[in-house]
Amino acid sequence: MSKFIDPNGREYPITLAEVTNREAKLLQEVTGVPYHRLVSELALHGPDGMAAFYWLAMRKSDHHVEFAALEFPMGRLHFVMEEPDPTKGSDATPAPAKSSSPRSTRSTKPRGPRSSPS
Numbered sequence: 001m002s003k004f005i006d007p008n009g010r011e012y013p014i015t016l017a018e019v020t021n022r023e024a025k026l027l028q029e030v031t032g033v034p035y036h037r038l039v040s041e042l043a044l045h046g047p048d049g050m051a052a053f054y055w056l057a058m059r060k061s062d063h064h065v066e067f068a069a070l071e072f073p074m075g076r077l078h079f080v081m082e083e084p085d086p087t088k089g090s091d092a093t094p095a096p097a098k099s100s101s102p103r104s105t106r107s108t109k110p111r112g113p114r115s116s117p118s
Helices: 021-031 035-043 047-060
Strands: 002-005 011-014 078-080
Touching: 002 047, 011 047, 021 035, 021 047, 035 047, 047 078
Parallel strands: none
Antiparallel strands: 002 011, 002 078
């Protein structure tokens, strides 16, 4: 989970992977900016991305502010991206493929020349 920390020290958590399609559309509507660009801007701490996701994080914490009225000092709003725990598996790591066909018992190693029975 990531979070915004406002100039007064209040924290507003947000998990970007859990932003719903409706929330993404809402962000596009209030900002006029495509969602993928907002995500890119957030990573760069750009004004559109910071404002959009800060506003969403506040809404999710039941702190409702009209988007057009949202104003904050860019240098005093902190966005903390939580690092994934390396000891836990990632959701992005694919599971091993399972085959529906029976396993072969034949070796794939090349065999040497066969000796004839004497």
